[in-house]
Amino acid sequence: MCGIVGIISKHDVVEKIVSGLEMLEYRGYDSAGVAVIDQDGVIDRVRAVGKLQNLKSALNDQPIKGFIGIGHTRWATHGKATVANSHPILSKTVCVVHNGIIENCKELKFELQKDGYQFLTDTDTEVVAHLLQQQLDRGKSPREAFRYMLATVSGTYAFAVLFESSPHTLFVARRRSPLVLGFGEDICVASDTTALSGLSQEVIYLDDNEYAEISLSSVEIFNGNYELIKKDKVPIPESTIHTGKGGYDYYMLKEIMEQGSTLRHTMQHLSIPDNLFDDVSRILILACGTSYYAGMTARYWFEEYLHIPTDVEIASEYRYRKAIVQPNTLVVVITQSGETIDTLEALDYVRSNYNCRVLAISNVKNSAVSRMADYILYTDTGTEVGVASTKTFTAQLAVLASMAVHNNEFLLRELRNMPLLIEEVLSMQAQIKSLASSIVDVNSVLFLGRSSLYPIALEGALKLKEVSYIHAEGFAAGEIKHGPIALIDDTVPVICLCPYDSMFEKMSSNIQVALARGKRMLILTDAEGATRLPGEITKLIVPSVHPVFSALLYVVPLQMLAYYTALMRGNDVDKPRNLAKSVTVE
Numbered sequence: 090m091c092g093i094v095g096i097i098s099k100h101d102v103v104e105k106i107v108s109g110l111e112m113l114e115y116r117g118y119d120s121a122g123v124a125v126i127d128q129d130g131v132i133d134r135v136r137a138v139g140k141l142q143n144l145k146s147a148l149n150d151q152p153i154k155g156f157i158g159i160g161h162t163r164w165a166t167h168g169k170a171t172v173a174n175s176h177p178i179l180s181k182t183v184c185v186v187h188n189g190i191i192e193n194c195k196e197l198k199f200e201l202q203k204d205g206y207q208f209l210t211d212t213d214t215e216v217v218a219h220l221l222q223q224q225l226d227r228g229k230s231p232r233e234a235f236r237y238m239l240a241t242v243s244g245t246y247a248f249a250v251l252f253e254s255s256p257h258t259l260f261v262a263r264r265r266s267p268l269v270l271g272f273g274e275d276i277c278v279a280s281d282t283t284a285l286s287g288l289s290q291e292v293i294y295l296d297d298n299e300y301a302e303i304s305l306s307s308v309e310i311f312n313g314n315y316e317l318i319k320k321d322k323v324p325i326p327e328s329t330i331h332t333g334k335g336g337y338d339y340y341m342l343k344e345i346m347e348q349g350s351t352l353r354h355t356m357q358h359l360s361i362p363d364n365l366f367d368d369v370s371r372i373l374i375l376a377c378g379t380s381y382y383a384g385m386t387a388r389y390w391f392e393e394y395l396h397i398p399t400d401v402e403i404a405s406e407y408r409y410r411k412a413i414v415q416p417n418t419l420v421v422v423i424t425q426s427g428e429t430i431d432t433l434e435a436l437d438y439v440r441s442n443y444n445c446r447v448l449a450i451s452n453v454k455n456s457a458v459s460r461m462a463d464y465i466l467y468t469d470t471g472t473e474v475g476v477a478s479t480k481t482f483t484a485q486l487a488v489l490a491s492m493a494v495h496n497n498e499f500l501l502r503e504l505r506n507m508p509l510l511i512e513e514v515l516s517m518q519a520q521i522k523s524l525a526s527s528i529v530d531v532n533s534v535l536f537l538g539r540s541s542l543y544p545i546a547l548e549g550a551l552k553l554k555e556v557s558y559i560h561a562e563g564f565a566a567g568e569i570k571h572g573p574i575a576l577i578d579d580t581v582p583v584i585c586l587c588p589y590d591s592m593f594e595k596m597s598s599n600i601q602v603a604l605a606r607g608k609r610m611l612i613l614t615d616a617e618g619a620t621r622l623p624g625e626i627t628k629l630i631v632p633s634v635h636p637v638f639s640a641l642l643y644v645v646p647l648q649m650l651a652y653y654t655a656l657m658r659g660n661d662v663d664k665p666r667n668l669a670k671s672v673t674v675e
């Protein structure tokens with residue numbers, strides 16, 4: 090979370106920093122700020138609470154200029170979203186932007202306060218600014234101060250720092266939070282390459298514990314022992330250059346509507362490594378959020394078609410358990426961003442304690458996970474800007490399904506047919522929009538599914554709560570009688586995923602049980618299922634699909650339902666409250 094940008098140029102950098110922040114706003118939008126060193130060699134900064142638009146207005150009222158500057162878009166960890174807590178954070182002659190968490194900030198604050206440094210924010214980052222200033226006040230150079238600070242703080246960070254006493258050099262560092270250097274007419278640094286498109290043609294990805302001193306005339310990169318190292322520039326990946334909303338009001342709708350083509354593209358470019366499953370006697374899937382639900386769905390496929398026992402674990406829990414990984418386990422890590430700290434830490438736990446092969450599935454080229462895995466498979470969807478994952482989820486499912494049925498020509502053909510079926514569902518937009526109007530005012534919605542549609546019920550509920558802020562829960566339909574049925578009354582819509590497949594009869598009984606307690610029900614089914622379900626219930630009839638891949642199809646109307654419900658409630662669908670797309674704090 091939080092996006093950072095830094096630019097050094099022969100021209101004013103403020104507008105470019107703000108454009109970069111615009112591309113990073115998905116990482117957090119509690120507040121934003123920019124700081125430059127002006128022509129008098131003094132740090133000037135402007136900050137504003139809320140979305141970037143507010144910063145733009147503040148910059149109009151109070152313009153600043155400089156050839157070197159840093160910017161930040163914040164997802165609050167320490168301290169509320171106030172101007173005082175907005176980055177860049179200043180200490181006399183030093184200014185810092187930070188993504189991550191300084192874990193020893195309390196101890197450092199105590200020491201710095203004893204030394205006379207006055208704290209004006211509730212942020213953890215302020216200790217970094219004062220620590221640097223303290224070292225300068227003790228006669229150290231910016232380089233010495235920066236190295237001292239890196240050696241003193243613990244936790245996670247991507248930093249960009251301006252020193253008035255070194256007005257042509259930007260100091261940057263990373264540990265567990267992403268940071269990339271960009272090279273073009275200007276020298277840039279950013280949390281990810283999307284912020285650099287249009288500015289840089291080539292990039293260098295910093296690795297953990299590396300830091301750099303950057304000026305227009307030189308870029309020096311150091312490893313964790315402060316030894317100068319050489320890293321090669323690589324062309325900026327094309328998939329990170331995103332082309333706007335394409336005529337849609339929100340990225341989320343654009344990304345939902347793209348799913349036919351993103352799925353085709355992903356499958357065309359996919360190459361499952363030879364012998365991937367040789368000697369594999371167990372699969373362990375690690376992921377969070379929507380990616381975790383993709384993993385849950387894959388378990389059904391892996392066990393049925395690969396005949397390999399599969400465990401799926403919530404990454405944030407897994408690393409704090411003394412989990413045991415069996416010999417010959419293939420670890421599959423699913424992360425859209427490739428940067429989710431919980432997932433990376435869980436992977437790190439496995440890597441540090443066990444010897445096993447790791448396959449990662451990610452949408453972001455060169456993300457951190459790609460450097461930690463033995464194999465990487467990309468969901469080739471292009472950048473997903475909407476905070477709620479949509480097209481990357483179906484692409485993850487396509488990758489996982491391809492892995493599961495890679496030896497089954499018939500099922501592979503069925504899978505390749507999925508984009509067409511999804512496009513049929515996408516054409517039902519108007520119908521789905523009208524269903525959204527029936528849930529727009531409710532307080533709570535339940536989603537029920539069985540088998541591989543159980544994770545889709547969970548994902549449907551997650552989508553709805555993320556963007557509409559309506560309370561929603563997904564359940565395995567057979568489980569509701571064990572407790573959740575108490576939630577059902579006439580006010581609570583129950584959305585059931587019920588294709589005509591081997592679970593149909595069981596699902597129909599669950600529907601009857603729910604219907605006996607409440608009256609608001611929506612059933613997603615196919616033509617055959619519709620003829621066998623009670624006539625009076627509202628139904629959305631989707632194309633019939635091979636039962637193995639129904640998850641890929643049934644999630645799409647749920648994404649749309651969430652989108653339209655949120656829209657009708659007047660929410661900012663692409664930037665739902667409190668969320669960020671890339672979750673780089675634990």
Ligand code: M6R
Pocket residue numbers: 377378379380381423424425426427428429432476477478479555668670671672
């Ligand atoms: O980038 P990742 O796939 O690792 O992200 C995991 C979750 O944070 C993510 O799926 C989150 O749940 C999304 N907001 C879902 O829409």
